[in-house]
Amino acid sequence: MSARLVVLRLGHRRRRDERISTHVGLVARAFGANAIIYSGEEDKNVLTSVKKVVLNWGGPFDVIYVRNWKNMISDWKKEGGIVIHLTMYGINLPDIINDVRCLFAQGKNFLIIVGAEKVPGIVYELADYNIAIGNQPHSEVAALAVFLDWLFEGRELVKNFKGAKIRVVPSQRGKKIIKNDKS
Secondary structure, eight states: OOOOEEEEEEEEOHHHHHHHHHHHHHHHHHTTOSEEEEEESOOHHHHHHHHHHHHHHOBOOEEEEOSOHHHHHHHHHHTTOEEEEEESSSEEHHHHHHHHHHHHHTTOOEEEEEOSSOOOHHHHHHOSEEEESOSSOOOHHHHHHHHHHHHHTTGGGGOOOBTOSEEEOOOSSSOOEEEOTTO
16 A cells, blocks of 8 residues: 655635645645645635546545644654655755655655644644755745655656546647546
């Protein structure tokens, strides 16, 4: 059985983060995660947007909301999962990626944490790895994409999604789309 990779989006704020949180979900799905868990303010619009993409573009990919992220992280660790917090602080990605890949190859489940608002200090303590995606201010969407691309070494870019109603056919010019209404 292969390892699961789940993204935890901390501190979602409805008025401020709807587009960014949606993009975190889209990147998580497109770049190889199995699920995204949102915390912070509950926002049905974000959940619905990402679920609609899964419905049309395929999966499997789960979209979940949890109120208590601390308990969720503790439960993840109790079950033997690895918690990775993406930040601009911590160990630089190139210095730790081989260790992380080995753990994933061994079947360890990963919980990848990205923040919205300022991440509480307890997250740094709960994380097994605080991984710096560069040491400059940057977007959590970019950090997630970079981390997943490094983890999967580009293999995620050619992933096929089951049940897709819409598929893009790569082409040098123009947009080539296949629509399958029977999925």
